[in-house]
Amino acid sequence: MTHEQPKKDEWAQPPAPPKYLWMSGDLVEWDKALIHASMLGWSSISMVFEGIRGYWNADQEQLSIFHLDAHLTRLMRSMKVMRMTSPWTAGELRDSVIDLARSNEFHGDCYIQPLAYFGDGTPGYLPAGGSPGEVAIFSRMSSSVLGSSSTITCGVSSWSRISDNVMPPRVKAIANYQNSRYVADEVSLNGHDFGIILNQQGKVSEVSYACLFIVRDRVAITPPVTAGILESITREVVIELLNDELDVPVIERDVDRTELFIADKAFICGAGAEIQAISEIDRYQIGEGAIGPVVSRLEKLFHDVVRGRVENRSAWLTGVY
Ligand SMILES: Cc1ncc(COP(=O)(O)O)c(C=O)c1O
Structure with a gap:
């Protein structure tokens, strides 16, 4: 939903x-x-x-x-x-x-x-x-969606991702977000929540303001940092939590568009987007169209980590009071 x-x-x-x-x-x-x-x-x-x-x-x-x-x-x-x-x-x-x-x-x-x-x-x-x-x-x-187990829908945009020798996506520049906005407008008009962007090579890069993972045969796969993505901090956290705590191996490699449609699961991550499962991409249902156990465990663990309930990850937090 x-x-x-x-x-x-x-x-x-x-x-x-x-x-x-x-x-x-x-x-x-x-x-x-x-x-x-x-x-x-x-x-x-x-x-x-x-x-x-x-x-x-x-x-x-x-x-x-x-x-x-x-x-x-x-x-x-x-x-x-x-x-x-x-x-x-x-x-x-x-x-x-x-x-x-x-x-x-x-x-x-x-x-x-x-x-x-x-x-x-x-x-x-x-x-x-x-x-x-x-x-x-x-x-x-600001409010948080963590704990809500909600899902989002995605569409693959017809716009391409900016590239390292044009407008480097690795640099978190305000100007780069015009690319994101074209994508967001297009997919929103087409009835999707978020837009997935392909890079200049036609491989999956990321979502307009988040990174993307798919799960195939219990292996999590995410595009590499050379695929036209922002070097996301949440993506690094997710890789570490999946590998070290949840026993889900992660591979960083190019992802084809059709792999999105046949993935068992898919989700986005980012500081703003947090962790949200994807229920459909271009109207193809992903898995059961609901959150599923891997993303659900990841979301719960991430939620516990960011709220300071996981002692061995307290170094990731800076206390204000
Ligand atoms: C284009 C883009 N990709 C990925 C991300 C996720 O990065 P992070 O996890 O560092 O927030 C963001 C978040 O702002 C983003 O704008």
């Missing part, structure tokens, strides 16, 4: 803003964080960002940020490819994220988005090599 996509509605109409955001070194009240209108557009062309989740554990009264260091490392790498220097170390940004979540008094699940951009108003198509970036960090309360 198709779930009601609470995240999509929530992102279209975000909840009331929090008290503060973090901008260029300071906590700034939400309504007072202003930039000049002339910054519109060109400052976004090289903008890179991260999407990070914080999960609330009511028993422990603790908010845990999931893989904060890995996200900040990826942000630094994205900035490097943009030839953007950072005025802040990853450690300083880490402290700022924690300070922001604490100052906003989040006592529930939240979503945190650091952004880095050239802030001096130089037209974005001119060389900026080596200039420092500005950094801003947004955060807000």
Whole structure:
């Protein structure tokens, strides 16, 4: 059954803003964080960002940020490819994220988005090599689909994935998401929840804002990091949990489009998308069209991990309080 996509509605109409955001070194009240209108557009062309989740554990009264260091490392790498220097170390940004979540008094699940951009108003198509970036960090309360066992439907898009020598998908650049948006619009008009994108070689890459796994004969298969995907942090987590905890071997290899249709199971993963089973792809039913035991066990374990209920994975969490 198709779930009601609470995240999509929530992102279209975000909840009331929090008290503060973090901008260029300071906590700034939400309504007072202003930039000049002339910054519109060109400052976004090289903008890179991260999407990070914080999960609330009511028993422990603790908010845990999931893989904060890995996200900040990826942000630094994205900035490097943009030839953007950072005025802040990853450690300083880490402290700022924690300070922001604490100052906003989040006592529930939240979503945190650091952004880095050239802030001096130089037209974005001119060389900026080596200039420092500005950094801003947004955060807000956010709901989670973990524990709902809901499923999604997917369609394979007619758009191709951007490629490493055009717009590198490895870099989490705002501009890359125009590719995702073409896909999302197309599949949504065709009645699907999410779009699967083939790369320039015609192999499966990923979903417009998540990574993809299929399961065939009890082996999980996911496209490699050279298939035009974002080097997803959740994908790495899923590979480790499947291999080490759930006894499901994982292979990273090219995936053909028709393999999607004959897969026993399929699911997507990502910080925003979390873990969601796919019930159908291009109207082909996947497995029984419901979540199934492997994805169900994975989703439960992932949910326990992010809420700090699995001791040997506590290193993946950064406590706010
Ligand atoms: C295009 C794309 N692929 C994959 C992912 C999943 O990456 P991660 O697990 O690091 O959130 C995302 C998440 O933002 C994404 O936007």
